[in-house]
Amino acid sequence: MRRISARTLLGMSTEYLWTALHGDFICVFDDGEIQTNHREVLYSSYAWDLLRDYPQTPIRTKHHVRAVLGDKRLGSNTHLDLIASVVWDVYDVYVGGYAEDGTCVPRADATVTLDMLAKRTYEITNEMYNELSYRLEEYVVSLDITDFIDVLDHPKIIEAKKPLFSVPLDKVTDKMLEDSYQAVGAVIKGGVELKKNPLALAARAGTVKFDQLLQCVSARGRVTEIDSNVFELPILRSYTEGYRNFRDSLVESRSAAKSLIFSKAPLQQAEYFSRRLQLMSMNVQHLHKGDCGSTKYVKWPMRKSDLGRLAGKFYLDEKENKLKIIRKKDDHLIGKTVRLRSVMRCAHPDPVGVCSTCFGELANSVPDFTNIGHMCCMLLTEKSSQSVLSVKHLDSSASIEAIVLRDADKLYLKVGTDDNSYLMADRLKDLPVKLVIAAESAPNLNDVNEIDDPDNLNIARFSELEYVGLLVGEYGKAEGVDILTAVSGRKASMTHSLLHHIRRVGWDLDTDTGNYVIDMRDWDWSLPILALPLKHFNMSDHSRDIAKMLESSVKMMQDRDKNVRPDDALIELYDLVNSKLDVNLTVLDVVLYEAMIVSAEDGDYSLPKPWTDEGLGVMSLSMLSRSLSATMAFEDHREAITDPISFISTNRMDHPFDVALCPREVFEHLERVGA
Ligand SMILES: [Zn+2]
Structure with missing residues (x-):
């Protein structure tokens, strides 16, 4: 078989490769070989434009689309994974990031910035979209009702749905429904049956929402009323089969009613909370590249499911007494109590800033001059608002949460x-x-x-x-x-x-x-x-619980300030948020840090540092006691203006909005410090 060096291919443009490359060959990378063909290499070649621009980067087998896919099909996210695999290698060589032992090694002579790489990444994505949708036109297939029927009539699918019909309707349990979904899903995703069926292909490529596909070909499942009570009997017919009795149609109609209702008050509440949290989170303003050297840690009992959401955080390897980065595959950490670096314990001298080592490796993705608090807050609230909005789709196969006693x-x-x-x-x-x-x-x-x-x-x-x-x-x-x-x-x-x-x-x-x-x-x-009532826990409740936990109330203040340890609060917030959503710990770490104060008793509402006291604040009080520009951007102006504290307490944190409230003072200060 022909052998072609990947470096030779880098010498040619993707445009030229479309005409020059044919058939199977062995591609030789800097670190190994892959037996491949023109199609795989053409797809990968778009991402290789980064290597063409930055030729000192080694070209590795992991920059080939096969390494990115593993045994999966090409899907809607493949190009992003592929480009990411290339761009971070370029970043390491040209900009410099973290070594595996956690030391930060930025290149002193770096002329390339993250922004330049991000721009190029954006261009490549756009290029792939434009070119591939044009050049691959002849391979596009469509979908019609016969494809759905083929899935429904497949013997293995019928077999998977059988247990549901073997008992009376009122004896169908959540577990039976769940098992049936699993079994139907396994047939469709397995890739052995329904090999050429466009519906199954779409499911395997991740271009359709799998849960919704299951409702189309498996059972509709349990539906909930607008007050989140679950209807006693499930609907066993699928959307493809259609509903043939009056009850099923009536019950199903509630999901539309629910979706309407949730787009009103619950969404307003979620968004209003999001606004308040954004104003407050802006207090954590700066992300400083480097390591503050803090020796205080957050103790984190690691579970298997945590690894993905903690990836990129630094922890102390106590044997070697070195910082290390948590990776998804770090199974040896499971079951141990890990000492994490956290922005809550960051020792950076900036009273409104944290260092990138305490923040975690995600710092690499943060553009310069970002207000880090605001960014993290948005990453959290956009997800919770979106989940309230798409409630109709999310609680499809509603099942009830079990009691867990402490x-x-x-x-x-x-x-x-x-x-x-x-x-x-x-x-x-x-x-x-x-x-x-x-x-x-x-x-x-x-x-x-x-x-x-x-x-x-x-x-x-x-x-x-x-x-x-x-x-x-x-x-x-x-x-x-x-x-x-x-x-x-x-x-x-x-x-x-x-x-x-x-x-x-x-x-x-x-x-x-x-x-x-x-x-x-x-x-x-x-x-x-x-x-407990048989009630489904909906996303609006979830969003409200998150708000409740972060805001707290004056009534709870005495308890909170002293008794809740921030370590426990972080775990609690993480568990609460991730019971329904998928949010990285780094984000929650910053959001919780914003809610922390030095001491309410002493009237010190600044962000705690390792050498000060620390406690959780009540958001409404923190708002009045930190910079008033946030309060003025929010509400309760009269309360703030008539409160003597507003005039007595003058040593307050900076806020990005200060310039809007007191422009002269802010500009004069900037002039004095020569910024
Ligand atoms: Zn730090």
């Missing part, structure tokens, strides 16, 4: 076999136990004695408990706990059996708090005391 709470409660109810823990069986129920969570408890049969009550309407209290032990020396009984916005309700019990034994009123105290003597321990 270890400390397992001493008192356990989770029922349905994962959706609470029982009391077995160890309490022989102890005197009393339940404490907040008065406001069951305002009509008296009705229990009035009605004919508690079994007729809708328990979700009767009581909603965010917390349940337990008193264990004899009167006077009982230990008391409050346990959270809400899962992602769904609050627990007292079960029918508990209501029967209350009807039998009655309750006491706590004279101080007005709460109900229920004696649990003679309780049947096999019965659940609380159950």
Whole structure:
């Protein structure tokens, strides 16, 4: 077979290669050989324009499209992966980045900038789009209903859907639906069956949304009402088959109603929060290239799923006492508590800046003069707003989230076999136990004695408990706990059996708090005391939870400032955000740093540094106590202007908007410092 050096190909333009290159050959790179053909090399050659412009870069086998694809098909993102693989090699040679041991090695003589490479990358993407869509016209296929029918009628697909129809409709569980989706998906993605089917090809290339494709050929699944309650019976027909009964059509119609509703108030809320967070996040203004040398770390218990979202962060390899970069494939870190560099502990002297080592390797992608806080904030809020907007598509195969109890709470409660109810823990069986129920969570408890049969009550309407209290032990020396009984916005309700019990034994009123105290003597321990409503957790709730966590309230302030450790808050925020979205830790690190203050007690709302105190602030207070230009750009002008603090406290952080509020002062200052 012919052997052609990749360097020889670099000497020719892609335009020329279209006419010159034919058939199979072996391509020889600087670090190995690949048996390939003219088509693969032509595709790769577009990205090689970067190597043509920057010839000192080695040309490696990983710059060939085959290395990028692995065993996948050419897809909608392949060109981006390919160009990225080339451009970062150019970056390392011409600009200089981080060595594997975490040392930053920028080239002193660098004349090439990231912006120049980014511009070229953009041009190449555009070129590929223009040329390939024209030159490959004859290979474009179309799609019609017969292709859908071919998928539906395929014996393996029919087989995969069979279990759903083997039981009555009300016995179809979430797991069966999930298994069926998996099985149908595996047939389509496998590439063995339906090899030439355009629908399956599109799915394998990633050019269609796979979840939506499944709704077209598998089952529509469980649909939710606009208040996020899940309809009891799933729809087993697919969009291709069409809905033939009235119920299915009515139920499905709610997804359109839902999409309309979510584009109003919930989207407005998400966007308004986004505006406030952007104004605040701008406080973290600068990203300084280099290493501040901080020796304070954030302790991070690493799970397998974390690796991808932590990739690029620096951690301390304690054996070698060296910083290293986390990579996706760093399996040896799983299960360990890793010491991460974090902007929350950055020791850079700039009071409104952080260093690129604490930020992480993503710093390479940040253009010069970027306001780093604003950028990170946008990366987070654009995703949460988008998810609220596309709610119709996202909660397609809605399944319910299970209860997960914290270890400390397992001493008192356990989770029922349905994962959706609470029982009391077995160890309490022989102890005197009393339940404490907040008065406001069951305002009509008296009705229990009035009605004919508690079994007729809708328990979700009767009581909603965010917390349940337990008193264990004899009167006077009982230990008391409050346990959270809400899962992602769904609050627990007292079960029918508990209501029967209350009807039998009655309750006491706590004279101080007005709460109900229920004696649990003679309780049947096999019965659940609380159950969660069957409700799907929607994206609007999610977005609101994120806002709640970052903003906090004055009421929670005393607790927050002292008791919540920023390390824990970062993990909590990360888990909350990534329960539904996919956001890199670097982004959340900066967003949380913006929410941190030195000390509310001392009235110091500047960003904490390793040598100061640190705590989480309440956003509304931080806004009033940092630069007032952000407040003036936001709202509550009267409050800010009439608040004496606005005039007494003058040592405040800078904000990019200061120039709009006090132009003369800002320009005079700039002149003085000679900027
Ligand atoms: Zn730093």
